Amino acid sequence: MPNSYSETYFPVLLQMVLATAVGFALVALGVILGYRVKNKVKDSPYECGVQPVGSAKERFSVKFYLVAMLFILFDIEAIFLYPWAVVYRDLNHGANRMFGFVEMLIFVVLVLAGFFYIWKKGVLNWQADPGPASVPPAKAPAAYSLSEK
Amino acid sequence: MPANLWPSSTDLLRFGPEILLTLVGTLMMVLEPLLDNKRVFRTLSLVTLLGAIGVTMAAHGVPGLSYANMIIVDGFATFFRLLVLGVAILTVLLSGDYLEKEGHETGEFYALLLFSVVGQGIMACANELIMVFVGIEISSIASYILTGYLRDDKRNNEAAMKYFLLGSFATAFLLYGVAWIYGLTGSTNLNDIRTVLSSPNFTNSASLVGMSAALMFVGFAFKVSAAPFQSWAPDVYQGAPSPVSAFMSAGPKAAAFAVFIRVFLTAYGPISDTWVPLVAIAALATMTIGNFAALRQTNVKRLLAYSSIAHAGYVLVAIAAHSTVGTQAVMFYLASYVFMNVGAFAVVTFFARKGEQYVNIDDLSGLAVRQPAMAAMLTIFMLSLIGVPLTAGFFGKFYIFKAALDSNLVWLTILGLLNSAVAAYYYLRILVVMYMREPGVATNNMDEAPFALRLTVWASALATLVLGVMPGLLLDVAGRWVLALGR
Numbered sequence: 001m002p003n004s005y006s007e008t009y010f011p012v013l014l015q016m017v018l019a020t021a022v023g024f025a026l027v028a029l030g031v032i033l034g035y036r037v038k039n040k041v042k043d044s045p046y047e048c049g050v051q052p053v054g055s056a057k058e059r060f061s062v063k064f065y066l067v068a069m070l071f072i073l074f075d076i077e078a079i080f081l082y083p084w085a086v087v088y089r090d091l092n093h094g095a096n097r098m099f100g101f102v103e104m105l106i107f108v109v110l111v112l113a114g115f116f117y118i119w120k121k122g123v124l125n126w127q128a129d130p131g132p133a134s135v136p137p138a139k140a141p142a143a144y145s146l147s148e149k
Numbered sequence: 150m151p152a153n154l155w156p157s158s159t160d161l162l163r164f165g166p167e168i169l170l171t172l173v174g175t176l177m178m179v180l181e182p183l184l185d186n187k188r189v190f191r192t193l194s195l196v197t198l199l200g201a202i203g204v205t206m207a208a209h210g211v212p213g214l215s216y217a218n219m220i221i222v223d224g225f226a227t228f229f230r231l232l233v234l235g236v237a238i239l240t241v242l243l244s245g246d247y248l249e250k251e252g253h254e255t256g257e258f259y260a261l262l263l264f265s266v267v268g269q270g271i272m273a274c275a276n277e278l279i280m281v282f283v284g285i286e287i288s289s290i291a292s293y294i295l296t297g298y299l300r301d302d303k304r305n306n307e308a309a310m311k312y313f314l315l316g317s318f319a320t321a322f323l324l325y326g327v328a329w330i331y332g333l334t335g336s337t338n339l340n341d342i343r344t345v346l347s348s349p350n351f352t353n354s355a356s357l358v359g360m361s362a363a364l365m366f367v368g369f370a371f372k373v374s375a376a377p378f379q380s381w382a383p384d385v386y387q388g389a390p391s392p393v394s395a396f397m398s399a400g401p402k403a404a405a406f407a408v409f410i411r412v413f414l415t416a417y418g419p420i421s422d423t424w425v426p427l428v429a430i431a432a433l434a435t436m437t438i439g440n441f442a443a444l445r446q447t448n449v450k451r452l453l454a455y456s457s458i459a460h461a462g463y464v465l466v467a468i469a470a471h472s473t474v475g476t477q478a479v480m481f482y483l484a485s486y487v488f489m490n491v492g493a494f495a496v497v498t499f500f501a502r503k504g505e506q507y508v509n510i511d512d513l514s515g516l517a518v519r520q521p522a523m524a525a526m527l528t529i530f531m532l533s534l535i536g537v538p539l540t541a542g543f544f545g546k547f548y549i550f551k552a553a554l555d556s557n558l559v560w561l562t563i564l565g566l567l568n569s570a571v572a573a574y575y576y577l578r579i580l581v582v583m584y585m586r587e588p589g590v591a592t593n594n595m596d597e598a599p600f601a602l603r604l605t606v607w608a609s610a611l612a613t614l615v616l617g618v619m620p621g622l623l624l625d626v627a628g629r630w631v632l633a634l635g636r
Contacts (some may be wrong), residue, residue, distance in 0.1 A: 065219065091154070095153045095155070096153065096154045096155065099154045100564055111179060113179050114178070116179055117178045117179060120182030120183065121181075121182050131237050
């Protein structure tokens with residue numbers, strides 16, 4: 001039984017040292033033993049095996065950023081559900097019957113109100129004209145639409 | 150796990166104002182895409198804010214601690230809740246016509262305003278450091294968005310970006326301070342921290358406790374725009390829409406002072422020897438920087454921002470006094486400051502017109518000829534900001550410096566009074582331009598002020614004068630509701 005602060009964390013330190021050592025060792029082995037080829041094809045960016053069609057330095061539709069932001073919001077909602085589910089039984093015990101359920105219900109309803117808001121505001125509508133929130137991209141917006149693929 | 154987690158009806162009532170505002174704010178977000186007539190939201194938010202005032206008074210009838218001692222309803226909390234609700238009502242009255250003129254009246258504006266007030270209400274009644282943090286964040290995040298509300302306006306965008314980056318950075322300091330004091334005392338509850346710090350068994354180093362107080366001071370000083378963390382205020386107040394500047398310079402500031410006082414007088418009360426000199430020096434620096442920088446301003450909004458920094462300095466003087474009289478003075482001062490400042494910004498909102506074209510001091514030339522009533526109102530606010538007798542500002546300053554003298558802060562009182570003299574120069578300059586110059590491009594062809602705006606200006610001016618003639622009305626309330634020192 002570890003009894004001091006340093007003893008408790010000794011395994012963690014050990015693991016960090018080992019992980020670092022293994023990482024360095026693998027890279028070093030690659031450098032020492034590996035056979036290297038350098039050519040134009042190998043230096044080109046990897047695009048799922050398809051020939052690259054142009055520069056990656058393009059303007060992206062601002063819609064990506066909106067969707068990413070919304071994804072984080074709803075992702076966090078899902079993350080909150082996990083610890084809640086773990087303590088669900090304790091939260092709903094005895095005098096607290098239904099308490100945990102109602103608490104989460106309030107939270108989910110609030111997030112749902114947010115979902116309703118972004119839905120009605122047309123944020124989820126990928127095809128619609130870019131609203132005042134989005135800067136029109138330099139190229140035609142159709143180039144970014146999913147349906148084209 | 151506690152035996153009963155369900156909040157009692159008393160708990161719900163004590164937290165009622167915030168619950169009501171949250172519900173209506175959310176309802177507004179849901180209604181916003183469904184309703185075409187955006188004027189509905191003005192009425193709805195006014196009714197809600199008035200309702201919240203009613204609930205606040207009802208909650209005041211059942212004072213005490215709620216939600217595992219996380220919130221406290223006492224006179225001090227009620228006072229600041231009423232204050233921020235009052236500011237919000239004035240802001241709604243001010244915003245409607247402004248937003249309509251700019252073609253941007255939406256439900257989100259009012260919903261965000263209500264959410265910001267929720268945060269300020271939580272700040273006023275928080276009795277626990279995590280609640281303090283949550284309140285500050287709710288209030289600030291809503292304010293960041295309101296600052297950049299006219300998103301096609303470059304000035305709005307710049308102001309919002311600066312405010313957001315600096316604001317989040319400052320809140321991180323506050324949170325770090327919370328972590329330190331939790332590590333040292335094992336609690337985030339203000340009363341528990343006080344008990345631990347004043348116990349003779351407490352062996353942790355005083356410098357560590359001081360460090361946590363200093364870190365939290367950084368966070369609070371930023372929120373009240375005290376030196377050396379004041380540099381954001383001029384840029385943000387200048388860039389934000391005028392009604393939002395009025396709101397930010399009053400509501401969040403008052404709430405931040407409330408929470409500042411509660412944390413430092415309650416939790417850090419036992420170590421007041423370490424933080425009182427710090428607050429005194431910050432007070433002096435804030436007053437001096439605010440007043441001297443304001444001397445050179447040409448933009449009215451920027452001038453009012455520096456003046457708002459200087460006024461934060463005066464309030465810090467009263468906090469440095471560290472006495473019941475000092476806290477009472479802060480309450481009186483903030484209440485009177487709120488009216489004169491919102492009033493001044495209301496006149497600026499009226500004068501600036503669409504796109505805020507006219508915001509320079511020189512544009513005001515001859516306002517007294519074209520709009521005698523508005524010029525007279527602005528004169529009242531300016532005289533009150535100087536601290537001329539018969540206005541609220543006079544008694545505000547009087548009580549603050551009296552509290553400082555009672556606590557033997559003679560040097561700070563003298564330097565503060567000298568500062569007030571410097572301040573008179575830049576406020577009077579506005580009066581000179583209004584009354585002694587010929588009307589120019591900006592003052593000719595002015596429309597009548599809309600009714601709601603006139604109402605805001607008149608109400609603020611009336612409050613400023615009433616408090617200046619009969620300060621006893623408010624001082625009695627502040628005396629009864631003041632935060633007791635030894636709790």
